[in-house]
Amino acid sequence: MVIYREEYRLYDLGPHHPFSPVRLEMLTSLLKALGVWQEPLAPPEATREEVLSVHSERLVRRVEAASRGEKVSDLEHYGLGTGDTPVFPGMDQAARVLVGGTLEGARRILAGEKRVLQLGGGLHHAQYDRASGFCVYNDLSVAIRRLTRAGLRVAYLDIDVHHGDGVQWLHYEEKEVLTLSLHESGRYLFPGTGHVHEIGKGGGAGRKLNLPLEPFTEDESYLEVFEALVPWALAAFRPDVLVVQAGADAHFLDPLADLLLTTRAYERLFRLVLQYAEAYAGGRVLFTLGGGYSLDAAVRVWALLYHVFHGLSLPERLPEGWRSAWEARLGKPLTPTLHDPRAPYPEIPRKPEIEKRNRLTLQRLTELVGPHLLH
Numbered sequence: 001m002v003i004y005r006e007e008y009r010l011y012d013l014g015p016h017h018p019f020s021p022v023r024l025e026m027l028t029s030l031l032k033a034l035g036v037w038q039e040p041l042a043p044p045e046a047t048r049e050e051v052l053s054v055h056s057e058r059l060v061r062r063v064e065a066a067s068r069g070e071k072v073s074d075l076e077h078y079g080l081g082t083g084d085t086p087v088f089p090g091m092d093q094a095a096r097v098l099v100g101g102t103l104e105g106a107r108r109i110l111a112g113e114k115r116v117l118q119l120g121g122g123l124h125h126a127q128y129d130r131a132s133g134f135c136v137y138n139d140l141s142v143a144i145r146r147l148t149r150a151g152l153r154v155a156y157l158d159i160d161v162h163h164g165d166g167v168q169w170l171h172y173e174e175k176e177v178l179t180l181s182l183h184e185s186g187r188y189l190f191p192g193t194g195h196v197h198e199i200g201k202g203g204g205a206g207r208k209l210n211l212p213l214e215p216f217t218e219d220e221s222y223l224e225v226f227e228a229l230v231p232w233a234l235a236a237f238r239p240d241v242l243v244v245q246a247g248a249d250a251h252f253l254d255p256l257a258d259l260l261l262t263t264r265a266y267e268r269l270f271r272l273v274l275q276y277a278e279a280y281a282g283g284r285v286l287f288t289l290g291g292g293y294s295l296d297a298a299v300r301v302w303a304l305l306y307h308v309f310h311g312l313s314l315p316e317r318l319p320e321g322w323r324s325a326w327e328a329r330l331g332k333p334l335t336p337t338l339h340d341p342r343a344p345y346p347e348i349p350r351k352p353e354i355e356k357r358n359r360l361t362l363q364r365l366t367e368l369v370g371p372h373l374l375h
Contacts, residue, residue, distance in 0.1 A: 122290030160247025163194025206372020
């Protein structure tokens with residue numbers, strides 16, 4: 001099942017903002033040009049009460065007021081009206097539309113659907129009392145809260161290059177939520193969190209796992225630690241469902257971060273997630289999108305996700321008409337194939353050191369959380 005509605009593109013932080021609705025326009029037009037687009041389910045927007053299941057009344061009131069153009073003196077205290085998360089007309093409704101898509105995915109899982117792809121959302125930085133990092137409301141946590149209230153154990157997996165901090169903190173003390181985030185180390189990158197010692201509190205102790213990776217981590221090292229950590233954690237936690245934030249900003253072309261994944265690594269990751277869902281969660285998995293600020297890379301990564309999700313064969317080349325139209329509109333060339341070219345960037349001289357550091361980080365994490373997770 002695929003969930004999408006055109007109104008997702010109303011979540012528009014401005015013409016020069018990296019979190020651009022153009023990404024969704026490009027993605028859906030590419031899938032249509034490839035002849036693989038299937039009519040998606042159009043979800044209802046989330047209600048105010050559903051947003052309040054994870055956010056404070058005072059935050060929601062300010063988002064609503066700012067959306068109407070009212071002057072609010074303390075917006076920045078709530079993470080609004082900043083360069084990262086500027087105010088725009090209709091912001092509350094636009095955010096609730098995205099939340100509604102991910103929440104509908106959770107409802108469909110509860111109704112018996114096994115695999116759901118939400119072509120939007122992934123706003124993982126929004127906090128209980130604060131918007132943050134392009135994210136007004138946290139659609140992922142609203143969906144997770146719906147699943148846990150129905151009695152399900154949820155494993156949240158975040159492959160965005162930035163730490164999934166909002167989801168982690170919103171569920172930090174919850175025993176029934178496992179969070180797994182692989183991201184560029186917070187020593188170098190927003191939001192500055194996601195360290196190995198952030199393992200949860202109370203009932204959630206040992207159920208919040210962070211693997212901060214070295215800048216310039218490449219495919220081999222990322223996949224090595226991913227394949228060691230994720231099945232180990234899922235086998236111990238035994239979730240009923242996976243919720244996956246499939247950010248595309250760990251790609252080497254992304255301008256906001258420093259990991260060096262290629263599309264081949266992403267294809268492998270998506271196939272592994274589907275395997276892990278079958279092996280550890282009864283086949284139940286809900287995907288969302290997320291970060292991804294190279295239009296060229298993000299659209300191809302998410303087109304890969306769409307193909308892998310549906311079990312479709314991958315196209316050799318992207319349609320010439322689609323590519324030429326978008327190159328004219330964007331004023332720059334696009335990669336002509338779904339996958340990146342081989343050896344797309346120069347060799348990294350520190351590669352052995354980076355791989356060693358990532359292995360040591362994984363070792364520290366497993367030693368730290370193992371006694372809790374396996375209890």
